[in-house]
Amino acid sequence: MIRVLVIxxxxxxxxxxxxxxxxxxxxxxxxxxxxxxxAFDRIRRGAPDVITLDVEMPRMNGxxxxxxxxxxxxxxxxxxxxxxxxxxxxxxxxxxxxxxxxFPKPSSFGELEGTAHEIAEKIRAASNAKVGRRGGRAFPPxxxxxxxxxxxxxxxxxxxxxxxxxxxxxGASTGGVEALRTVLSALPxxxxxxxxxxxxxxxxxxxxxxxxxxxxxxxxxxxEDGDVVQPGVAYIAPGGRHLMLTRRGAAYFTRVTDDPPVNxxxxxxxxxxxxxxxxxxKQAIGVMLTGMGGDGADAMLEMSQSGSxxxxxxxxxCVVFGMPRQAIAAGGVREVAxxxxxxxxxxxxxxx
Numbered sequence: 345m346i347r348v349l350v351i352x353x354x355x356x357x358x359x360x361x362x363x364x365x366x367x368x369x370x371x372x373x374x375x376x377x378x379x380x381x382x383a384f385d386r387i388r389r390g391a392p393d394v395i396t397l398d399v400e401m402p403r404m405n406g407x408x409x410x411x412x413x414x415x416x417x418x419x420x421x422x423x424x425x426x427x428x429x430x431x432x433x434x435x436x437x438x439x440x441x442x443x444x445x446x447f448p449k450p451s452s453f454g455e456l457e458g459t460a461h462e463i464a465e466k467i468r469a470a471s472n473a474k475v476g477r478r479g480g481r482a483f484p485p486x487x488x489x490x491x492x493x494x495x496x497x498x499x500x501x502x503x504x505x506x507x508x509x510x511x512x513x514x515g516a517s518t519g520g521v522e523a524l525r526t527v528l529s530a531l532p533x534x535x536x537x538x539x540x541x542x543x544x545x546x547x548x549x550x551x552x553x554x555x556x557x558x559x560x561x562x563x564x565x566x567x568e569d570g571d572v573v574q575p576g577v578a579y580i581a582p583g584g585r586h587l588m589l590t591r592r593g594a595a596y597f598t599r600v601t602d603d604p605p606v607n608x609x610x611x612x613x614x615x616x617x618x619x620x621x622x623x624x625x626k627q628a629i630g631v632m633l634t635g636m637g638g639d640g641a642d643a644m645l646e647m648s649q650s651g652s653x654x655x656x657x658x659x660x661x662c663v664v665f666g667m668p669r670q671a672i673a674a675g676g677v678r679e680v681a682x683x684x685x686x687x688x689x690x691x692x693x694x695x696x
């Protein structure tokens with residue numbers, strides 16, 4: 345049984361989250377608390393497997409609670425976040441401190457009731473997540489093997505201005521915020537265009553992209569429909585919308601749509617990877633990072649079959665190994681690598 349502790353100063357949220365947990369056959373509600381200080385006492389008496397945590401609470405805010413918890417007794421935490429710019433900023437800080445996932449509060453009670461399944465799935469994924477002290481993920485030494493020779497033609501002769509010879513696609517879900525920070529911040533500024541589908545609701549990706557942009561040598565931005573893709577830029581799918589790659593003549597563009605969810609997700613990694621496979625073929629690189637579920641597995645196989653070079657994050661360094669595991673099982677992964685090695689793999693393949 346997955347033991348869950350709910351910490352929230354809203355009586356409505358405590359009641360809702362408590363009902364969600366109690367309705368699941370594989371979960372047990374350890375308790376609910378409106379006060380994080382009292383919650384520490386509960387944790388000392390018996391640690392839960394997962395905590396849902398509000399940000400704004402009396403006596404100690406959620407970030408301070410999370411910082412203390414991760415320093416003393418790391419436990420998987422799902423943040424309950426408000427759909428505001430300030431709420432998005434706080435959520436990004438919480439993920440940096442060690443929270444494994446977040447859930448945005450809907451604007452109405454009616455919308456809240458429709459999210460029970462999503463909350464339950466997030467709790468299940470979090471129960472299998474790996475967390476480390478002080479919010480860091482403790483990865484074992486990777487045993488780095490020699491970098492593979494790039495399957496692409498030499499880049500010694502630069503293409504004409506505005507032309508794109510290669511494109512990289514990245515898919516991620518649970519744990520992906522920190523995984524993407526690790527990968528993107530290690531890349532040089534002359535990388536090919538990078539298109540990213542990170543499972544994230546509307547209202548959070550712009551903040552996420554802005555924070556990454558301050559940490560990286562490449563530029564990071566939220567994709568807009570019709571962007572001409574450029575080297576040295578990473579384009580993140582807007583929360584709640586699909587991102588695809590299209591071509592018109594010699595130029596490549598982003599396409600952002602409100603098409604129905606794929607694999608219950610929008611943005612969907614399958615949607616992004618399939619568009620890259622069909623548009624770039626053997627001139628593409630596909631990377632699958634940490635996340636729950638199987639989104640992207642089928643399209644990564646399509647990328648591989650079209651000649652793209654495909655990489656999946658290894659189990660030891662994943663917060664949740666679901667998406668890489670499914671991609672490997674589908675037969676679409678050419679190489680498995682530790683998170684700490686993936687940026688070097690991408691650079692060698694794209695620029696070597």
